[in-house]
Amino acid sequence: xxxxxxxxxxxxxxxxxxxxxxxxxxxxxxxxxxxxxxxxxxxxxxxxxxxxxxxxxxxxxxxxxxxxxxxxxxxxxxxxxxxxxxxxxxxxxxxxxxxxxxxxxxxxxxxxxxxxxxxxxxxxxxxxxxxxxxxxxxxxxxxxxxxxxxxxxxxxxxxxxxxxxxxxxxxxxxxxxxxxxxxxxxxxxxxxxxxxxxxxxxxxxxxxxxxxxxxxxxxxxxxxxxxxxxxxxxxxxxxxxxxxxxxxxxxxxxxxxxxxxxxxxxxxxxxxxxxxxxxxxxxxxxxxxxxxxxxxxxxxxxxxxxxxxxxxxxxxxxxxxxxxxxxxxxxxxxxxxxxxxxxxxxxxxxxxxxxxxxxxxxxxxxxxxxxxxxxxxxxxxxxxxxxxxxxxxxxxxxxxxxxxxxxxxxxxxxxxxxxxxxxxxxxxxxxxxxxxxxxxxxxxxxx
Amino acid sequence: xxxxxxxxxxxxxxxxxxxxxxxxxxxxxxxxxxxxxxxxxxxxxxxxxxxxxxxxxxxxxxxxxxxxxxxxxxxxxxxxxxxxxxxxxxxxxxxxxxxxxxxxxxxxxxxxxxxxxxxxxxxxxxxxxxxxxxxxxxxxxxxxxxxxxxxxxxxxxxxxxxxxxxxxxxxxxxxxxxxxxxxxxxxxxxxxxxxxxxxxxxxxxxxxxxxxxxxxxxxxxxxxxxxxxxxxxxxxxxxxxxxxxxxxxxxxxxxxxxxxxxxxxxxxxxxxxxxxxxxxxxxxxxxxxxxxxxxxxxxxxxxxxxxxxxxxxxxxxxxxxxxxxxxxxxxxxxxxxxxxxxxxxxxxxxxxxxxxxxxxxxxxxxxxxxxxxxxxxxxxxxxxxxxxxxxxxxxxxxxxxxxxxxxxxxxxxxxxxxxxxxxxxxxxxxxxxxxxxxxxxxxxxxx
Numbered sequence: 001x002x003x004x005x006x007x008x009x010x011x012x013x014x015x016x017x018x019x020x021x022x023x024x025x026x027x028x029x030x031x032x033x034x035x036x037x038x039x040x041x042x043x044x045x046x047x048x049x050x051x052x053x054x055x056x057x058x059x060x061x062x063x064x065x066x067x068x069x070x071x072x073x074x075x076x077x078x079x080x081x082x083x084x085x086x087x088x089x090x091x092x093x094x095x096x097x098x099x100x101x102x103x104x105x106x107x108x109x110x111x112x113x114x115x116x117x118x119x120x121x122x123x124x125x126x127x128x129x130x131x132x133x134x135x136x137x138x139x140x141x142x143x144x145x146x147x148x149x150x151x152x153x154x155x156x157x158x159x160x161x162x163x164x165x166x167x168x169x170x171x172x173x174x175x176x177x178x179x180x181x182x183x184x185x186x187x188x189x190x191x192x193x194x195x196x197x198x199x200x201x202x203x204x205x206x207x208x209x210x211x212x213x214x215x216x217x218x219x220x221x222x223x224x225x226x227x228x229x230x231x232x233x234x235x236x237x238x239x240x241x242x243x244x245x246x247x248x249x250x251x252x253x254x255x256x257x258x259x260x261x262x263x264x265x266x267x268x269x270x271x272x273x274x275x276x277x278x279x280x281x282x283x284x285x286x287x288x289x290x291x292x293x294x295x296x297x298x299x300x301x302x303x304x305x306x307x308x309x310x311x312x313x314x315x316x317x318x319x320x321x322x323x324x325x326x327x328x329x330x331x332x333x334x335x336x337x338x339x340x341x342x343x344x345x346x347x348x349x350x351x352x353x354x355x356x357x358x359x360x361x362x363x364x365x366x367x368x369x370x371x372x373x374x375x376x377x378x379x380x381x382x383x384x385x386x387x388x389x390x391x392x393x394x395x396x397x398x399x400x401x402x403x404x405x406x407x408x409x410x411x412x413x414x415x416x417x418x419x420x421x422x423x424x425x426x427x428x429x430x431x432x433x434x435x436x437x438x439x440x441x442x443x444x445x446x447x
Numbered sequence: 448x449x450x451x452x453x454x455x456x457x458x459x460x461x462x463x464x465x466x467x468x469x470x471x472x473x474x475x476x477x478x479x480x481x482x483x484x485x486x487x488x489x490x491x492x493x494x495x496x497x498x499x500x501x502x503x504x505x506x507x508x509x510x511x512x513x514x515x516x517x518x519x520x521x522x523x524x525x526x527x528x529x530x531x532x533x534x535x536x537x538x539x540x541x542x543x544x545x546x547x548x549x550x551x552x553x554x555x556x557x558x559x560x561x562x563x564x565x566x567x568x569x570x571x572x573x574x575x576x577x578x579x580x581x582x583x584x585x586x587x588x589x590x591x592x593x594x595x596x597x598x599x600x601x602x603x604x605x606x607x608x609x610x611x612x613x614x615x616x617x618x619x620x621x622x623x624x625x626x627x628x629x630x631x632x633x634x635x636x637x638x639x640x641x642x643x644x645x646x647x648x649x650x651x652x653x654x655x656x657x658x659x660x661x662x663x664x665x666x667x668x669x670x671x672x673x674x675x676x677x678x679x680x681x682x683x684x685x686x687x688x689x690x691x692x693x694x695x696x697x698x699x700x701x702x703x704x705x706x707x708x709x710x711x712x713x714x715x716x717x718x719x720x721x722x723x724x725x726x727x728x729x730x731x732x733x734x735x736x737x738x739x740x741x742x743x744x745x746x747x748x749x750x751x752x753x754x755x756x757x758x759x760x761x762x763x764x765x766x767x768x769x770x771x772x773x774x775x776x777x778x779x780x781x782x783x784x785x786x787x788x789x790x791x792x793x794x795x796x797x798x799x800x801x802x803x804x805x806x807x808x809x810x811x812x813x814x815x816x817x818x819x820x821x822x823x824x825x826x827x828x829x830x831x832x833x834x835x836x837x838x839x840x841x842x843x844x845x846x847x848x849x850x851x852x853x854x855x856x857x858x859x860x861x862x863x864x865x866x867x868x869x870x871x872x873x874x875x876x877x878x879x880x881x882x883x884x885x886x887x888x889x890x891x892x893x894x
Binding site for chain 1: 593594620623624625626627628629630631684728
């Protein structure tokens, strides 16, 4: 048991509201601050990528007892549907039988989480801007603008769950010995949409994550409950095929006709949405430490914002909560130790999933279109099904297992080195599922 | 020729005041802002490491016609003096005949540069804190505190020469697509001092940079004109031998007696200075872009703060000015192009010297004490003197040449790979300056 504390969570996003539920369950008094209006009362922004909830995310929801409520708004996707120009769509299973990732609308999930948090007794304070934090005293300062008079709010503990451009972290960054980096990707993104058929059914296979890989750019589509798909165009900001180059309606139309002829027909509002929805940037942020004494901790994107190509941003943030929760079981009221152990355990894993997510852009946008890559995945799946104790594919370890991200990265690199050799074997395209290949991999694993 | 502009330089440090001189020479109206008092009117802080001016720094001073004035306050150091416990001091020449780096007191140099800038017509505004910058309009905002009323100052161009924790960069960092990192070293430093003998002479060889290498920490001493040495203890912040562990007089005395028995006698004010002078942190910062349109540019530490172990921080900042100056010659009033070319040319070089400086801590604090390392340096010097056209040692390329830092890093890595092989040659300690070794290196260079 823990002594009841007065706790502020800055940020009412997915991680902030779920953390608040966990803290309420332990009897703490929890205020959640957000600079934006209540997401339940405004139209959602048109700049979001659908979420892919996987094992780590579900686990955190289960331990809070709210997974069933969330499953009702989730659609399982058990495979990639790969759309290469002038070819039949190709389906690539994500895992073994029944393993799937779950498409959820970010807006819908966030609303639901805030409802559940309020039911649990969390107090939300919307449209309240946090400008500064006294780290050692756990005081947060709110006000209309950075220069207007501020109001001080005293707590025992403050969590910064305020996202990639966290104000809480911003304050920590100004203290000495705080390591920090932010790195923007040359690729940005824009939300688009494929509506449902007239009868409410989906225009594309409902249980797939659809990818149109085009080299240094791609288009993806994730299903929604109402028969629509939330789509994302990932495209360089600058250069030949880029957001900067798509300056008028004709250019956008031409671009989609050339590169995405099949989906072009499915998006009636393409032009309207393209110019209405903002072009967003993608950033990886890293920092250390994540905590200040026993008073302040960063969690989720504020500690480790990553690019979305592994579908693990939310899952990684939720896993932060799982770790914190287990440490609260072990260390009770010793928040100093809880926070130290928390950052020590999570930091290497956050760095690993950042690296894996960064790499996965090339996998999704380019490699998925390659016949060799598809064979490689087939060999891995075949070997793994024959020897599940010897080989868990990287994607499965990240998405369907409990293993740490750091371990997944290390094992994945080892496996990739072996698969590089396998793909060099003479005649591998002919006998990829032969005894020869099987014993070759087993020998390599022994090294 | 350039049309006269109204230019603000934020920061009156070495790079800021030298840049101001260059800009005045071109006829611009230049205001230099600094949040601190005039360095000429206050006691200097006790937290500085003596500077080592080398080729790049001198070149920038020469092109401004002020090198002679500065040479008067500089002491040439043509070698390292390496003090290993229980051994005679060992001298390692830095370059070929006459090549030296120059010890200069940071405070003295900064005062001199401000004098020279004022003579050139630069206007200094001290104790004026810049809090914000309108990047596109080149307006800077000053005020007593971040929340007090601010005064706006409109310019044509603003240079941020305001150091590792630049406020100008801070504003750029809040715009999208700005990459930034700050990484603190586990090693910090403290300024100490060895006074002159009673007759004003130096207690140690005057023309050496003295190093007491002790593995993961070290002590260095650089000569001053008045017979004293400015010394720096580099030591981990935390751990067994660390600043955190040296909590009282006895512990400091013991530490110096064990690790620095010879210098211990030379520092009468050791204890006083140790507890009076602050322990400072060392940080590497990187960012990109360095410029905003044709209105704002970062220069020196604000664009690329590095750790001091190659003695290149100031030299790299001065080389930024050399590059800018050459680009002003070529592109005249086209400041947009000047700024674009400036950042494109300097960024890879800033990254390279950051990497080299980081690596050089281990070279100074640990490798200099090793017999193998000393032999390695001897072989390089010998081969280089026989074949100057084939081999310029890394240290010389960085310190005594015009070659870009990026080139130095690449060539240095290539040479290191060859020297690794040379040191593996059977009996290398016996015949290190033989024909066999000579032809081995020549063959390797051909690969």
